[in-house]
Amino acid sequence: MDFQIFHEFVFGFYPGILSILLVGFFVGYLSSFLGIGGGFIYTPFFHTFFHLSAVQAVAVSLAQMPISSLSGLLVYIKNRKVRFKEGFILLLTSIPSAQLVAYKFGRFEETEFGRKLFFGLPVSELAYLFIFTFFLSILGVWNLISAKRKKQKAMLHSLSRDKDVLKEQTSAPPSMTFKSILFLLGVGVAFGATSSLLGIGGGFLAVPLFVYYFKMEPVEAVATSFLGIFFTSFGTSILLYSQGKLHIELALVGTIGGFIGARFGSLKAIHAKPYTILYILGSMQLLVVAWYLVSKLLKILS
Template structure:
């Protein structure tokens, strides 16, 4: 299979994950760029941020059109992560490739386990749908921003559970709100990374991004037909297999 076909196929899968689950796509994008398309870990995490920004923004617009974005909660959550994302993004380009790959593999394992576990979401207060515990929001947002910047992932697989269980955002709005957080954090991390020159293969990044954007729209429609738990299990199994492969590769 040619690199172009691989890029198109991988992009579609990433877009489906982001559009349908509000996360998970970026942790599939990095290994796809490394192992399928031959990117270095540093280039892959930078390219993944570009892909995730375009894809998440597309998904965000689709969810916003249906009124499934909590702008106040998501805005505060995202704002808390801007500085940590930028600082971690600047630091990550100085980390050895093996360490970066190993750290990413561990994070991918955590993401897969979270996807495979099903939990009943908490409900937000019907009278105050946008009431936000500011301290919890800032703390969770800062931590997520650091992860986004350091490993080049949007962090939706962490943002969605945090929004549901910590901030009591209903699942119906958590996916769309997480895409707002991902877009802001990824943009901050990318801005920091671009201060250090990185060689990127745009001939592969462009088609990867294009099919990811189209996949995000399909993912949003798929989420309306298939239960979130089913989608999480499918992507969780795939991600766990990828994480194990990366762990073996990192210690080999």
């Protein structure tokens, strides 16, 4: 590691190190609060300000997740917020799907078609731009709608004295059935694929599904998602490093800030109102999509 990559930062070497430490802290805090990998910020950040390719940006984003997610995960385990059964079933399919997609996407960037330029950008980058903005926009809108509904239910619960309403709000989570296990395995495939393709950890998909299909509290969904992020990102990072796609020095500096931020974020999430997590998650998704689209359009038009 020679840290020469920090000279590629648009404002210079030392500002590059400082910016990654600060972004790492913010991402660690936000990701542990929301149960996501933080790559929705990291990936476009490295892609834009360090001029990394799409796959390289994803690789660095994923590589800083294991230690950061472990930092928050330990807090959640201590407070008994992790649903291990659902988390480990998710991992059965998320790990292999993440490995497969990472391998294929890494190879696609090196093909003649992947390097072909359209509108001044390689096909691989355009494909990534479309997938990133399309899926993140849908998830952002979905989470905002979900947060509004959960807030309305919370207000109804606080105002109503109807026993049926109280029973509904405090009912025990449903037991695992064969159908729910198959569904969770399918979610694992999508979790792993989005994690390795977009570098976002998969929590954007898993958290709302855990909340509304498996009836978890948002903090439980966040904690269980972190379990998946830790193992999935760790395995995928090793694969991308073996392909020569990972700038380990960038990931190392980001991890330092992320480890500290994740401790604070997980402690905050434990005491947060349920709908607050979903509101912030949806808003951040749409904000990043807007910023990323504008930055790419300016690059195309310049």
